[in-house]
Structure formats: structure tokens, C-alpha cells
Amino acid sequence: GAVVSQHPSWVICKSGTSVKIECRSLDFQATTMFWYRQFPKQSLMLMATSNEGSKATYEQGVEKDKFLINHASLTLSTLTVTSAHPEDSSFYICSARVPVETPDTQYFGPGTRLTVL
């Protein structure tokens, strides 16, 4: 149980275009999902908290107009990187918490590698 998927696993795009990344909870309903960013050989940094049916909460320094998050259903959250630039190239990872069993524990998706040319 507690499986989280991400799509795509790898994407290359041109500078100035937008890219959408999907995060799905496959076998449970996730009222809260999280988006992290990981640069090469670095740790995970929380970008935003996504709550179903409400606006996302962004961490300080994360541009909400650049990283659009939508959590329209209990099993799907999306992260759209708008007008992507090479400095947005990174590994993006989502996670979800299982609200009933262990609400404090996050289960992670496999990540999406974004390369902006």
C-alpha cells in the first residue's frame, strides 16, 4: 500500500515553455500532497504543500506564479513549471501522507527529472 506515482519520469523542454508534472496516490486518498525539489548531490527542499480543494501553500522564496500547483482531486496533484528556464532544471519529487494510518508519514513518488534547454 501507500504507492505514489509521478508522470513523466523525465522531461526535456525548451526555455520559455511550460511543463506539467502529475503526482498520483494509487491506493489511497491523499488530502495533502507535498512538492520537493532536489538539485544534484543536494538534499530535498520543500517547495509547497498542496491541499485538495484549496490553494497551495508555498515556502518562502518559491514563486507561486512560476510553480503552479493544482490539487483538484483526492488522488491527483499537478505541478506546472511556467516559462521554464535552464535554472529550473532539477529533480522534482512529490509525496503524500496517508491520513488515517500514519498521518505523519510521507510516501514519495519516484521523481521527475526536468531539463530545460
Add this chain to the structure above:
Amino acid sequence: AQTVTQSQPEMSVQEAETVTLSCTYDTSESDYYLFWYKQPPSRQMILVIRQEAYKQQNATENRFSVNFQKAAKSFSLKISDSQLGDAAMYFCAFGSGGGADGLTFGKGTHLIIQP
């Protein structure tokens, strides 16, 4: 705000031996959780072990156990009988808000297993 510090960028251990990874944290929260996650080359984050701060008993999961010293704000991970499959990056993480908040991660420790 909380901080998590992992002071060992890299550790090496012989197969079948025991290794301890260090983690310290700083917080003003009274209700929180601590985790160790493993990230192999595939980059999939895998939960190794979790500890509730209100529990004095140290968590154990098979070959993995923690030494949780709340007063010292220390949370080390011990891996017994190290196996080649244990080779990975290990991240210590802090969570609070009953799970409603995102996690704060340390910088990680790269664990090498020598055959």
C-alpha cells in the same frame, strides 16, 4: 523554524558490519516526528524508520534501529549486518504539525558498503 544537521557526508562500512549515521536537529516544537529515508541511485525515497518524539522507546525495524536522545536533540541510525543493498544516500528528516507540514531534511550521508 527547524534545522536538521547530518555531519557525515560519507560513511564506509564492511559488509556484515555495523554502522551508525548521525543526525541532530533543532526545534522549538514539542510534538514532532523524526524519520530516516534512504535514496538509492534510482532516487526513489524509501522510508527506513520513523520515531514519534513523545515515545521514549527507540524505534526498530529489523536491522535498522535508532538512538533517540530527545534532550540532546539527537537521532542516530544504526544499521546492523550491513548488506550491499544498503548502499545509498540516507536522509534524516523532521516533521511536525501532525503530518500537515512538509518535512525538513538534512543534507544526507552517502553510505558505501565494502564487500
